[in-house]
Amino acid sequence: MADRQPPLDAHAAPAPAGMARLQSDVLAPGHSFGSVTDEITSAVLRPGFRPGWIVGFVIAFGVMSMFLFAVSYLVIKGTGIWGVNIPVGWGFAIVNFVWWIGIGHAGTLISAILLLFRQKWRMSISRFAEAMTIFAVMCAAIFPVFHTGRPWLAAYWLFPYPNSMNIWPNFRSPLIWDVFAVSTYATVSVLFWYVGLIPDLATMRDRAQLLWVKRAYGVLSLGWRGSAMHWQRYETASLLLAGLATPLVLSVHTVVSFDFAVAVVPGWHTTIFPPYFVAGAIYSGFAMVLTLAIPIRAYYGMEDFITMRHIQNCAKVMLCTGLIVLYGYSVEAFMGWFSGSPYEGFMIANRAFGNYWYMYWFLIFCNGVMPQTLWFKKVRTNIPLLFCIALVVNVGMWLERFVIVVTSLSRDFVPSAWGMYAGTMWDWMTYIGTIGLFTWLMFIFLRLLPMISMFEMRTIVPAAKVKSEGAH
Amino acid sequence: MHHVDDTPKLYGLMAEFNSATAIVSAARKAREAGYAKVDAYTPFPIHELDAALKLPRTKLPWLVFFGGIGGMLGGFALEYWISVVDYPLNIGGRPLASWPAFVIPAYETTILCASITAVVMMIVLNGLPQPYHPVFNAPNFSSASADRFFLVVETADPKFDGTATRQFLESLHPLGVTDVAQ
Secondary structure: OOOOOOOOOOOOOOOOHHHHHHHHHHOOOOOOHHHHHHHHHHOOOOOOOOHHHHHHHHHHHHHHHHHHHHHHHHHHHOHHHOOOEOOEOOOHHHHHHHHHHHHHHHHHHHHHHHHHOOOHHHHHHHHHHHHHHHHHHHHHHHHHHHHOOOHHHHHHHHOOOOOOOOOOOOOOOHHHHHHHHHHHHHHHHHHHHHHHHHHHHHHHHHHOOOHHHHHHHHHHOOOOOOEHHHHHHHHHHHHHHHHHHHHHHHHHHHHHHHHHHOOOOOOOOOOOHHHHHHHHHHHHHHHHHHHHHHHHHHHOOOOOOOOHHHHHHHHHHHHHHHHHHHHHHHHHHHHHHHOOOHHHHHHHHHHHHOOOHHHHHHHHHHHHHHHHHHHOHHHHOOHHHHHHHHHHHHHHHHHHHHHHHHHHHHOOOOHHHOOOOOOOHHHHHHHHHHHHHHHHHHHHHHHHOOOOOHHHHHHOOHHHOOOOOOOO | OOOOOOOOOEEEEEEEEOOHHHHHHHHHHHHHOOOOOEEEEOOOOOOHHHHHOOOOOOOHHHHHHHHHHHHHHHHHHHHHHHHHHHOOOOOOOOOOOOHHHHHHHHHHHHHHHHHHHHHHHHHHHOOOOOOOOHHHHOOOHHHHHOOOEEEEEEOOOOOOOHHHHHHHHHOOOOOEEEEEEO
16 A cells, blocks of 8 residues: 555646656655555554664663653752852753753744745654654753752742742743743643644544554544544644744743843843844754754655755755854854953953863854855765764754853852852763653654654645646 | 334435545535535645635634733733732832833733634634544545545535435545445
8 A cells, every 4th residue: 555656536647847846855756645644654553663763762761761860869969969059050950951942943943934934845844843842842841940959849939829928920030031931832832733743643543453542543633534624723723823833932042042131141141142042042953853854764764755855954944043153153252342341351252262262162163163064065965964963063052052151150250259160970960861851752752653744745745736627 | 013214314425535636626516516514524634625615714813813812911910910919029119010021921921822722722613522423434434534535415404315415426426425324
């Protein structure tokens, strides 16, 4: 059934050559509704587990266990086991929080903004990019919650939760803005992802062989049957969600940047932060999309759906946002001089030549210099090289947040208050552990849910085009 | 002894097609033939069906609009009540009703409530979750979520007539016409 054959349908005459080429860019030629469905469902609806999956799952689970261990010890001992201390009260926790939240942004950009722009290439990567968003936001949320030291009390510290002490959060604080921005972002991402899954869950229900599997997908699909009126409301809801998620995704990292920009610390108190943070978020997010898409595509043989066009487009988005980020670095350096403020001037000199100089220059290399190779098509179509570049950008974006947070705090206004910062073993275990958690969740997702949106892929099969009456 | 009619009650007649073009054309012809209770079941959204079936425009956008307004007013009211009425904090004599600072959480609650409205009302207006529906009784209906397109004329339609409707559906050149049990 999975073999590709020309559609049975007599109406679907071969498309003109130009159109066929365009279609083949986002979907390999020769696919029918059935073959798209078969290939995507077969990755999930197969008995047992593939050895590669098991190995990856076990490794990810091991790394995640390290996270659980580190966090348990943190809860027992307190945040003193971390490297944070005055003057650097914000260390790994905020660095990792911003890094993970940023990674999440690509998923929403792909599913919402590219939907509004009717970019067909978003369809095959949107599902797992959205899963990536949700898992990244989960990893991000762990850090501020555990940074509070007593996460079980965080409910009334963070949210306007009526409590017996009659105290409320301060809505003039960017940290509370951030709570609202991130929790809204997490909720909307989950809703968007679930809505996108409903028709595909119905497909899984209809194809599953085992009764309990059928029932599980059936319950999750809410009894979706693909009625025309249902599709109309469904499409309206998707479009509205995309319209709502677009300003949301731009606002989330803007609000994250307010955590810094509203403070008076040199190097933080700047108006370029919101756009520069948003661009950086999308930059790191697309790097993570490539980091995931390249192995997934190869392991599951999804080259027909995640084509070179997708890979190249991700690389182009990385190049573009990388240039915006590089512009941000240049403006920071320029403003160090142009502001006339001795603190700003010292801040930028300290970043480049102070105690953390190697971090700064490594960051410039990772985020500014190395991605310039993406100007070349040879690089953009070289998959192993692109995978390495994506990893380097992920590292670079982590360094960027480290440089912003730590260099400014460790050298603020009064030299007597200066101090150095380094993450402890527990910091590293927690950070690397969340990468394990993220990967572990991705493995579960790939095993249980269709990794590519099937109903959307059907709409780009050439036979999906409705020919007007009399054309046949 | 009286005769017991054990044939299940009919929900409608279902015609199966294998292309988007065919289902749109069939849906249009069914409406033109005067059938009102007609529905199409497809594996992906086909915008041409809205016109072919003369479907009303959904009022979902309005609900989402009011959901958003409600979220904005609710979020702002929460902030105002907490910061001005219930728990006023005098910080250097700055005004309590510092509305510019309240914009961001209110903006987020606007998006939150609008999005929840969009999803919940899409599901509610669609009558979901609905685990049982007669169309699932049709033998080949599981392909409606993969590669087949179905047109159903319901018995509830005033123009429905077992033989005539079947003949009409046959005239649309479907892959087959089947009874759908209630």
